[in-house]
Amino acid sequence: MTSRPTPRRTVLAVAIGVVAATASSTAHAAPRRGPQPPDGPAAGDGPGPGAPEAADAAVTDAAARAAVDYHGWTSYGDWRCGAAEGTRVESGDRPGVVIDHPVGTTLYTDPHTGARATWEYATWTSPQRTLPVPAGEAVVSWNAHTPPGTWLQIELHGTYTDGTSTPWYVMGRWTSGDAAGDIRRTSVDDQRDGRSSVSTDTFAMDAAAGPLRLASYELKATLYRKPGTRLTPTVWRLGAMASDLPDRFTVPASTPGPGSARELKAPRYSQEIHKGQYPEYDNGGEAWCSPTSSQMIIEYWGRRPTAADLAWVNPAYADPQICHAARYTYDYQYQGCGNWPFNAAYAATYRDMQGVVTRLGSLNDAEKLIGVGIPLITSQSFLAAELDGAGYGTAGHLMTVVGFTAKGDVIANDPASPTNAAVRHVYKRRQFENIWLRTKRYNASNKVVSGTGGICYLYFPVEVTEEQRRVLRSFGIR
Structure with a gap:
């Protein structure tokens, strides 16, 4: 997984008036959203010296959500x-x-x-x-x-x-x-x-x-x-x-909620099978985690490009709609397909669809969405050793959350998989919630860099059920 450096910088700050104790935070080059230079374990990788585990434990999910x-x-x-x-x-x-x-x-x-x-x-x-x-x-x-x-x-x-x-x-x-x-x-x-x-x-x-x-x-x-x-x-x-999220290397462990033991039937698409295709859009499919994830959720809701929309794609390519999504989410300045609002806006180009970029406070929030039939697209960065079963590390990657096992582990359609058949993964709950929700982490060089702090895309139709409407409104989305 390779990518060139990016000028993106995300500041993850201390929550004013929400967390009693404050901590200093530094702006860092933020992760590019797509396949990354390997961020896997190097010699000596681990939690890092002086990681404020005790202080992190005092930061509740409610405090993070209130911010x-x-x-x-x-x-x-x-x-x-x-x-x-x-x-x-x-x-x-x-x-x-x-x-x-x-x-x-x-x-x-x-x-x-x-x-x-x-x-x-x-x-x-x-x-x-x-x-x-x-x-x-x-x-x-x-x-x-x-x-x-x-x-x-x-x-x-x-x-x-x-x-x-x-x-x-x-x-x-x-x-x-x-x-x-x-x-x-x-x-x-x-x-x-x-x-x-x-x-x-x-x-x-x-x-x-x-x-x-x-x-x-x-x-x-x-x-x-x-x-x-x-x-x-x-x-x-x-x-x-x-x-204004609290600085934290770890997040409190959540208890599985009502959304567990449910899996939504979303299509499964690999970005990796598009490697080398249309390199003018960020070097081809290996960098297309965001549009591939977007397309999976758009199609979950029954929308997809027409044959006329896809006529420009080489007919030898499988899943031409992934090429289409990459082309129409591409940011010519960023030189990538991972611009968050451009992906949400792309989703809304389909009939009666809406797209929102927001942050959630916990996996319990994600369970509420899954419980009413709304999947989500999450952004996270991690070392290979921090997410069992992924088989890679990344400085920034998008995947879809489509369900939870009966034990509360996360069922994700991860586009960074070699084939469509391999896209479904079950990731350990404790590992997933930490790599998604934390705001600071140690990279492969043991340097402190930023985490994504619970960023997600939510796509849903204009007409939703009353139950879906109630859950969306609990996150401020009308």
Whole structure:
């Protein structure tokens, strides 16, 4: 499993006002999401010197969960509460924001093609969201439709706990397609103000150990179209997950809950069988853990690309929908398919589907979702010795959680498997929860690096059962 270095940096900070004792934290190069340079055991690997096991034990799952806030705008009433400049709200089964009339034009030079074009635009800006716990990180995600000749820019503007403000940070320039004349889907590097910065898809405070945090934020969607046309994007969901997680190398052991002894029947796809295919999308399938996981869950819900969608794929390739998912989640700046919100947005391009990026606080949270029939996609990093049965180590990898055994062990469809038939794995509960939920870890060189802190993608249809709706709402998702 190989990959080039990445500029991504994730800050995992101390939860202010949630955990009584604080610990210092340092920003590190965060894991690339895809097959990684082997992060397996080297001589002397282990828990590392001075790992604060006792302090970690005092950090409860409830404390970690309280430090996560997902909030989204998606209903007709939500859209009506925002500030519209040239946009209007469309009602119906799936309310959304569209261009009513342009309020200006802009000249955009695509950094990935060199193409220069003029675009009309209109905007929608959310109300200010005051965070219940000031945050060290935020990840924005959205669901939208962008016909050819249109695109979106999503921005975040925040207020710090000292009363000053962030710049307007670009969290993504996105289009669902890549037709001739369209922009290339991209994150934006080199955004910072000396106190916070954006790395690919993540806003983070620069001084993780300091007192300054994000106290509130607002989001802006700018909808673009070719001048003189009636085209328009439609934005159905816009939201952010803000968090300030406690620093911990280990997490408390959870007791199996009601979601145990259930396995959801999701398809099983290997990323490895696509090795070398379409290397223009992050060197081919060996790096496609995120889109492969996304496609498994999209198809769990009964959605898949049409034959016309897949006509571009070499007919000799098995599972062409994985190539399709890689192409349409690819971030041309990040040069990879692991941009979290780009994957959630891709899921929402399918009929009546929604995608959200958030964090969960425990495997009990995952069990609640499995118990009502909602699988999840988790991000984790680990040494080979830390996850029995995986057979590899990684600095960042996505896989799907589709169930739990009667003993509470995790049933995962792990795309880093040699064949589709080998994708189903049962991972030990205690090992899995630690590699997924921890915020700090020791790598193969015994250096302290960041963990993923319970990041996950949740995909689900617009129409869900009342039981599914209740569980999603318990995580702030409406």
